[in-house]
Amino acid sequence: MFTWPNLLSQLFNGLALGALLALISSGLTIIYGTLGVLNLAHGAMFMLGGYAGYVAYQATDSFIVAVLAGTLFLLVVGVVIERLIIRHFYDRPHEDQLLVTFGLSICFVEIVRFFFSSLSVNVPAPAIFSGITQLGVMAYPTYRLAVVGIVAVALLALYLMLYRTRLGMIVRAGIEDPVMVDSLGINVFRVFMVVFGIGSMAAGFAGIVNAPVVSLTPDVGEAILVQTFVVVVIGGVGSFPGAVLGGLIAGEIISITSMINPGYAYVMLFAAMTLVLLVRPHGLLGTRGRE
Amino acid sequence: MKKGSSTSRRTFLQAVATGAVSSGIAASGLVGRSSWAKEYPPIGTYPAGSSGNSVFIGISVPRTGTYAVQGEDELKGYQLAVEHINAGHPLIKAISPKSGKGVLGKEVKYGVADSAAKPNTAVQAQQRFITENKAVLMTGSTSSAVAVALNKLAQREKVLYAAGISGSNDTTGKDCVRYGVRQCFYGQTAAAAIGPLVVKTFGKGKKAAYLTPDYTYGHTVTKSMEDYLKTAGWTTATNQVAPLGAPDYSSYLLNIANSGADVLLNVNWGHDAVLSTQQAKQFGIFDKMKLVVPYQTPFLAREAGGGLLSGVYAATDFWWTLQDKYPLAKMFVEAFDAKYGYKPEWGANNAYMEFALWADAVERAGTFYPPDVIKVYEDGHKIQSTVGEVYFRAADHQLVRPVIIVRGKKPADMKNKEDFYDVVEVVPGEPLMQKPDAFGCKLGDYT
Numbered sequence: 001m002f003t004w005p006n007l008l009s010q011l012f013n014g015l016a017l018g019a020l021l022a023l024i025s026s027g028l029t030i031i032y033g034t035l036g037v038l039n040l041a042h043g044a045m046f047m048l049g050g051y052a053g054y055v056a057y058q059a060t061d062s063f064i065v066a067v068l069a070g071t072l073f074l075l076v077v078g079v080v081i082e083r084l085i086i087r088h089f090y091d092r093p094h095e096d097q098l099l100v101t102f103g104l105s106i107c108f109v110e111i112v113r114f115f116f117s118s119l120s121v122n123v124p125a126p127a128i129f130s131g132i133t134q135l136g137v138m139a140y141p142t143y144r145l146a147v148v149g150i151v152a153v154a155l156l157a158l159y160l161m162l163y164r165t166r167l168g169m170i171v172r173a174g175i176e177d178p179v180m181v182d183s184l185g186i187n188v189f190r191v192f193m194v195v196f197g198i199g200s201m202a203a204g205f206a207g208i209v210n211a212p213v214v215s216l217t218p219d220v221g222e223a224i225l226v227q228t229f230v231v232v233v234i235g236g237v238g239s240f241p242g243a244v245l246g247g248l249i250a251g252e253i254i255s256i257t258s259m260i261n262p263g264y265a266y267v268m269l270f271a272a273m274t275l276v277l278l279v280r281p282h283g284l285l286g287t288r289g290r291e
Numbered sequence: 292m293k294k295g296s297s298t299s300r301r302t303f304l305q306a307v308a309t310g311a312v313s314s315g316i317a318a319s320g321l322v323g324r325s326s327w328a329k330e331y332p333p334i335g336t337y338p339a340g341s342s343g344n345s346v347f348i349g350i351s352v353p354r355t356g357t358y359a360v361q362g363e364d365e366l367k368g369y370q371l372a373v374e375h376i377n378a379g380h381p382l383i384k385a386i387s388p389k390s391g392k393g394v395l396g397k398e399v400k401y402g403v404a405d406s407a408a409k410p411n412t413a414v415q416a417q418q419r420f421i422t423e424n425k426a427v428l429m430t431g432s433t434s435s436a437v438a439v440a441l442n443k444l445a446q447r448e449k450v451l452y453a454a455g456i457s458g459s460n461d462t463t464g465k466d467c468v469r470y471g472v473r474q475c476f477y478g479q480t481a482a483a484a485i486g487p488l489v490v491k492t493f494g495k496g497k498k499a500a501y502l503t504p505d506y507t508y509g510h511t512v513t514k515s516m517e518d519y520l521k522t523a524g525w526t527t528a529t530n531q532v533a534p535l536g537a538p539d540y541s542s543y544l545l546n547i548a549n550s551g552a553d554v555l556l557n558v559n560w561g562h563d564a565v566l567s568t569q570q571a572k573q574f575g576i577f578d579k580m581k582l583v584v585p586y587q588t589p590f591l592a593r594e595a596g597g598g599l600l601s602g603v604y605a606a607t608d609f610w611w612t613l614q615d616k617y618p619l620a621k622m623f624v625e626a627f628d629a630k631y632g633y634k635p636e637w638g639a640n641n642a643y644m645e646f647a648l649w650a651d652a653v654e655r656a657g658t659f660y661p662p663d664v665i666k667v668y669e670d671g672h673k674i675q676s677t678v679g680e681v682y683f684r685a686a687d688h689q690l691v692r693p694v695i696i697v698r699g700k701k702p703a704d705m706k707n708k709e710d711f712y713d714v715v716e717v718v719p720g721e722p723l724m725q726k727p728d729a730f731g732c733k734l735g736d737y738t
Contacts, residue, residue: 003549006546006549009545009548009549010546017541017542113355118363119360119593119594120360120562120565122569139548139575143573213539214538214570215566215594217562219355219356220538222356222536223536227538255542255545259542262530262532262546265533266534266537
């Protein structure tokens with residue numbers, strides 16, 4: 001349904017959707033890029049962040065506490081999981097890594113379902129961001145506008161950490177050549193643990209920031225995970241800037257296609273991924289032959 | 292010759308005597324017809340599935356995914372029905388007057404599989420129940436895609452399938468089968484029931500926007516609503532088709548917000564209905580247009596929260612306050628509430644009724660032999676249900692039953708925490724239904 005106001009609305013909405021997808025995907029791609037582990041539990045961690053935040057919100061009525069709780073809880077979960085399980089799979093085949101992270105995701109989802117049932121729960125947006133903002137020709141939910149800003153700050157923080165700190169330098173070096181990093185005497189295992197924790201934390205943060213937009217259910221991470229993989233493949237597996245670019249592209253594809261033919265919005269996402277795989281198999285900003 | 296004629300006379304007398312005695316016994320009902328089971332040729336899981344002391348039902352409901360909440364509720368309805376059937380509960384006897392304990396004296400057992408509302412997962416699970424457990428009945432679905440797939444499995448395997456929740460016209464329309472039956476309302480009856488009220492409330496010549504899930508249920512319900520509203524001069528401003536389990540509806544809702552529609556008909560179901568309704572509120576859609584729910588989702592008002600459904604009309608299969616109107620509904624609601632601690636929604640009631648109707652059909656047939664059971668479903672006998680008198684239509688195996696129109700209450704008007712709706716109207720079923728062949732139903736063979 002093409003009209004100029006609708007086009008502008010959809011372009012903006014694509015940006016907002018893409019920003020959130022970029023944030024979730026960045027955690028996934030950092031972990032894969034550094035550790036070589038494709039974390040199928042990433043969607044479940046996104047969900048866990050939302051529920052941890054929900055519990056904190058119920059206890060305190062504070063959205064800021066909820067965001068902190070969701071983020072920090074997932075940092076802890078990430079570190080613990082890495083120490084207890086993931087670490088033992090670095091040298092195992094990819095299939096084993098997929099299976100163990102897939103198993104973890106099932107455990108996370110079913111544990112949450114056991115305690116909270118499948119009935120959805122809601123975390124309301126903070127009062128200052130509730131309601132609708134009129135932006136020229138379109139009305140847009142104020143909280144979604146805020147999310148664009150929150151995500152931009154979070155992505156900037158991740159960027160600074162990856163590109164302006166010593167840890168970031170080691171992580172990026174690990175992405176390029178983990179053997180060399182190891183041989184330089186750097187405790188790669190500790191770095192790996194921190195990286196897995198940061199990647200999980202990004203998922204948790206995205207989960208609680210996204211909570212007021214969606215209603216939380218134990219399955220909320222499942223559909224997001226699929227989109228996240230598409231984003232990572234489009235942007236380039238293991239590339240942080242690729243995740244941001246891929247997220248924005250995915251958001252715009254969904255929004256613009258829905259305007260022309262809503263039934264094809266998600267189909268076009270996969271079509272775009274297929275096209276990228278055909279033309280540039282390592283993704284738009286990925287580096288060839290990371291393995 | 293003498294010997295031969297003597298033998299012949301004795302054989303003749305024996306045959307006459309045996310015939311007289313056995314027909315007398317049969318006429319007097321001294322033995323159940325199951326003793327005649329050996330006369331029937333094997334078909335599907337018959338007679339293996341019913342030769343022991345128990346019979347097995349395969350249940351596949353979504354316990355994960357978008358329809359998980361409704362699947363769990365449905366399962367509770369099945370479990371209560373099995374408990375009541377095995378105990379010879381008065382409610383089962385009221386629906387199935389010939390029932391004693393169990394079905395034809397056999398205990399009912401069941402297995403449960405998570406279908407995740409995916410057709411292939413459900414078919415694999417039911418195939419396993421047929422092969423390993425010799426299931427005599429398959430049931431469960433909260434997605435018509437699953438119902439249609441299990442219809443086909445039922446016809447191929449010659450094992451009865453009582454569709455769970457399935458709102459598509461196709462389930463007893465173009466994808467109907469001899470071995471499938473459906474209890475609940477569907478797109479056509481929903482549209483015919485709620486349509487007049489929608490036109491009366493909002494007027495003629497309005498513009499409608501639709502949110503439609505992209506599979507048989509969504510397409511047929513939206514089509515039925517469009518067809519009905521067209522007769523009152525309504526036009527479709529936009530039809531936003533979204534995949535099952537879409538994680539976000541913002542882009543669809545922006546199209547709707549910019550469509551100039553007067554009324555939003557949200558055909559989404561399960562968590563999709565909850566999420567899309569909540570997000571429609573976030574996008575200010577309800578400041579511009581009114582909401583109508585043509586095919587109500589159990590727990591929608593509860594999950595959407597914030598009184599989002601207040602004043603909203605919805606078509607449904609059952610609402611618990613019908614207990615004030617129907618004695619069997621009262622029995623059901625009280626038994627369910629006592630066991631599970633909450634008022635049942637329509638998915639649970641639908642599940643309970645399916646099993647009760649199946650027990651009734653088997654008891655009346657006096658055998659588990661599927662063609663005979665099917666013929667009882669088709670004989671048009673009237674059945675007392677939780678929504679009054681109902682019967683199955685022989686031509687498409689659809690239960691002829693009323694559709695319930697409800698209107699969401701304001702939170703301030705709720706008398707208790709589960710008092711989400713007022714029952715506005717109980718619309719009689721027969722006038723709502725299309726002609727039996729209108730949706731291309733060809734039932735197929737008995738054997």
